[in-house]
Amino acid sequence: MLSPDYLEKLPEALIQLWQQVEDDILQDLGRRIAQMRDLDALTPAAQWQAWRLEQSQLVRKGVLSILAKYSGKSKKEIRRLLLDAGRETLASDDAIYKAAGLTPSTIEENETLNNLLNAGYRQTLGTWQNLTATTAATVTGAFEKRLDEAWLQVSSGAFDYDTAIRRAVEDLADQMPGVTYPSGHRDTLEVAVRRAVLTGVNQTCAKLQLARADEMGCEFVEVTAHEGARPEHALWQGKIYHRGGAIVYEGVRYEDFETATGYGTGPGLCGWNCRHNFYPFFPGISVPNYTAERLAALSAKTVEYDGKLYTRYEITQMQRALERRVRKYKRRFVALRAAKADTTATSVRLRDTRRALSQYLEETDGKLDSGRTDVAGFSYPEAALSTAQANAPFEAFRKENLAAGEEDLLPGHAQAVIPQEKLTGYALNLDHPKGADKAVAFRDVLGYTKENAPALAAALRDGLSQWKARPRPATRYGQPYEVKMILTGANGRQATAKTGWLVEEAGTAPRLISVYLYKQK
Numbered sequence: 001m002l003s004p005d006y007l008e009k010l011p012e013a014l015i016q017l018w019q020q021v022e023d024d025i026l027q028d029l030g031r032r033i034a035q036m037r038d039l040d041a042l043t044p045a046a047q048w049q050a051w052r053l054e055q056s057q058l059v060r061k062g063v064l065s066i067l068a069k070y071s072g073k074s075k076k077e078i079r080r081l082l083l084d085a086g087r088e089t090l091a092s093d094d095a096i097y098k099a100a101g102l103t104p105s106t107i108e109e110n111e112t113l114n115n116l117l118n119a120g121y122r123q124t125l126g127t128w129q130n131l132t133a134t135t136a137a138t139v140t141g142a143f144e145k146r147l148d149e150a151w152l153q154v155s156s157g158a159f160d161y162d163t164a165i166r167r168a169v170e171d172l173a174d175q176m177p178g179v180t181y182p183s184g185h186r187d188t189l190e191v192a193v194r195r196a197v198l199t200g201v202n203q204t205c206a207k208l209q210l211a212r213a214d215e216m217g218c219e220f221v222e223v224t225a226h227e228g229a230r231p232e233h234a235l236w237q238g239k240i241y242h243r244g245g246a247i248v249y250e251g252v253r254y255e256d257f258e259t260a261t262g263y264g265t266g267p268g269l270c271g272w273n274c275r276h277n278f279y280p281f282f283p284g285i286s287v288p289n290y291t292a293e294r295l296a297a298l299s300a301k302t303v304e305y306d307g308k309l310y311t312r313y314e315i316t317q318m319q320r321a322l323e324r325r326v327r328k329y330k331r332r333f334v335a336l337r338a339a340k341a342d343t344t345a346t347s348v349r350l351r352d353t354r355r356a357l358s359q360y361l362e363e364t365d366g367k368l369d370s371g372r373t374d375v376a377g378f379s380y381p382e383a384a385l386s387t388a389q390a391n392a393p394f395e396a397f398r399k400e401n402l403a404a405g406e407e408d409l410l411p412g413h414a415q416a417v418i419p420q421e422k423l424t425g426y427a428l429n430l431d432h433p434k435g436a437d438k439a440v441a442f443r444d445v446l447g448y449t450k451e452n453a454p455a456l457a458a459a460l461r462d463g464l465s466q467w468k469a470r471p472r473p474a475t476r477y478g479q480p481y482e483v484k485m486i487l488t489g490a491n492g493r494q495a496t497a498k499t500g501w502l503v504e505e506a507g508t509a510p511r512l513i514s515v516y517l518y519k520q521k
Helices: 004-009 012-038 045-099 111-132 135-155 160-174 191-214 257-261 291-300 311-337 344-362 379-403 421-429 436-446 452-465
Strands: 220-225 238-243 248-249 252-254 278-281 304-307 308-310 470-473 479-488 494-503 509-519
Touching: 004 191, 012 135, 012 160, 012 191, 012 344, 045 111, 045 135, 045 238, 045 252, 045 278, 045 379, 135 160, 160 311, 191 278, 238 257, 252 470, 291 308, 291 452, 304 344, 304 509, 308 311, 308 479, 311 344, 311 379, 344 379, 379 479, 421 436, 421 452, 436 494, 436 509, 470 509
Parallel strands: none
Antiparallel strands: 220 238, 220 278, 248 252, 304 308, 470 479, 479 494, 494 509
């Protein structure tokens, strides 16, 4: 048996290897697109086509060179994955057979098992080689498409060279296809390798298990179960089945293994991207691993986040989405640097996304998987430069507005009153006739809405202990103050805000009278 967790982690090393392939290719594309700057916007069409053809040929040659560099490592890794998984699944199943008083042969002395393992390796490797054989053409096609779009933007006068190049590189960094399937569908190398390896290894191990079951005369199997199963898989996971047709055995009906689970088909058990597996079961001897209560618990929402309950699987998937976004902006940064394009906006997005991920992990008690956010070419120097770029717009603001001491702070700030109605009824109210624009800004920039208004109130209160309060002309209502501050949002992003406060009488607590985001000039 291979557990769902084992299958989830199985392709990670190979995925990281092919992520590096993607990153190497992307940097090469960035450098080549940047060479558009050497052309004049009035370059004749024939000269442009000749240059385009030359660059396309160089891209294809470069991709083939990169693929050749990693080909040997991939073969070794696929072989290692299959051998390790084969030994793991047989060792697990053999423990059950031995507990039932049977004596399974070793894999070394069983020719059938060895033949199945070798055939599985050849098939998995062949599938992957067939896919990567399309990579050079797929990548070159994507490069040509972005190159044509950039040239049209420049030659038409819609954008200057720098903007067109930056847009083309960002587009490739975000969605560069790596393989083309026979159906015409395209995927990134990362997605393709996960599907090919997970499916190939799981199917090979399933064949080993069934061959062992035949050897041991075992007719029944129990299927594994995991959180987040596809709805059609959730119907059959965690149950016991009979191989060779549905039967009633000792008063219990067991459905047919293949018919019930779809084993042997792409959408079924051990099919495309499936993390389910199975193991031998002996009625009267084996104890079922999955009760109805345990299966129900797999879909129970027990983890609270942002006021809602989620399953642990859902929480993990949201973390994976944030990790992919961090990697996306790192890829953008590295590719833009290769193209000598402006990386400031990407640096800001990277900083905000990393903060959002850190905050999410803190709130959900998760752990960072750095391997999922690593990008070849993005190491300490790039991280330092990116951080400096992201924080640069705020440096002047900090120098001007940070309080030097208690005397600069809002009088009575520790007792400041923040009326709920000022936030939920106005600043965060999307339906307010005058405050709707402010609410949209808070929602889109910082992730604050009426639902998490207390978090905004806490951020404002925290800001009062850091930022200067400037008195405004006194009115008949009291002494007003303005406090400019940098707010950190519920999404981890930051923005500058202006807040207004009123001290009605000396010695009384200041009260919030206005708050909105603004762009620093």
